[in-house]
Amino acid sequence: MTETTDLGREHAVPRLPGEGGGLSAVEDWFVREVLPLEAVLMQFLRRHCREKADADDLCQDIYVRVYEAAHAEIPASPRAFVFTTARNLLVDRIRKRQVVPMATMADLDALHIANDDPGPERAAIASDTLRRLQAALDHLPERCRQAVILKKIEGLATRDIALRMGISENTVNRHLTLGMIALAQSLYGETADEGGAL
């Protein structure tokens, strides 16, 4: 929100992504086409990473590459582009380690890169949005869930949530941060109840 004192003609500055001004073409594309692939991408990455944190980091690197490439030209097939990028990154990694587990290479080769959208996972995400969010909300730790409900559903300011819950604003923010990450995870990330088929 821009604040202007009595200074004459002013224009509001462009808003951030999703906050009223709409997204840039690339951002819009990214939200619409790339984020919904996250669950299946993470499943794929997890098979090649011992730690979940490694898969998260790889996913982040893939996103950056895809996002930056899209600024030059928006890929015609998001799914193929994302998985090709994933494959290349994994191959780079394997080369650096100079160990080539056969299973990995075979798996990479078996990847259905040409298989185009709309993937079934995307349709599933669309029709399940509310159910997923609700489930994520239900699974949050009690205090965290309360904070998210007061924020999202009651629309209270952090200060008021702190008063209502009798905790500090910092603690409220901590709850909200975790809640926010969990909700995003429920929409895009891996979920426990999903089958493993790519």
Place this chain on the structure above:
Amino acid sequence: MTASETRERAAEWLLKRHEQDWSEESQRALDAWFAEDPARRIAYLRLETAWGTADRLTALRKPMREEIAKRPERRGPFFLKIAAVAAIAGLAGAAAFYPFGTPERIYATPLGGREIVKLADGSQIELNTNSEIRSSGKGTRHFTLVKGEAYFQVRHDAAKPFVVSLGDHRIVDLGTKFLVRRDPNQVQVSLLEGSARIESTGGKSAKAAVLVPGDIAIATADALSVMKKPAPELSNELGWRRGVLVFQRTTLGDAAAEFNRYSQQKVVISDPEVASLTISGTFPVGGIQLFSSAARESFGLSVSHKGEQTFIAKRAP
């Protein structure tokens, strides 16, 4: 920074971004943070989209609360109250509020914009998308809403009335928070707190009404009517102040028109049967994408895109 650290920092920024005290300085700090690594902007975008989508959770809760509240006026969309509409004299006095000779000031927002104007007297005006307001000079308490929508929080001063003019209509505050929206054929004033008087000089006779909280006055060229809305619905109309549009049994046609106010991208629904379907939920103001996919999910409609237009129609048999 690992992906999970980036995510947490992005979430913290996103929370700060929605707080009241967000300033241009905070914005610069956020931009600087983004500039260091594109992964940060992406993490932010991802959380922002999810957090915005979570606004739709409100749609799940609403019916429950309404049942508890058992509001008698839930029958129709509005509970109509015929206002005491009395002719008043002496409207020519309006011109007296223009201190002639002081320079005109203009505040304007582009499509999708939002802006707060803080006045020297402690009053505040918040402009919604594609809106323009003019004042006749520094220190004056007389404004003209040229187009669009604005939310006024007025520091009352009996000696210096706060006046908003819109063509043939004007609003005089009596200590107030109110929302004014100017459309081509009508002016709508929603009173949230305090009281205000609306005066219309158009048509055959002058009319006026004193508004109390919950009142919505609609003034056209020759009519002035006042309706009553329950407080939660009234506050829905202010959703844009936090970047959202709140719909409650709103027709797809009306909802589309709302989205279209905020963006160069337009939703087009040409089939009247489709346009009359109703939807409830909360969407980010730029959420045409979410809206159209909600329409597709809920009603099995087809959504197609062409240039900046999004078409919602029946699915071909």
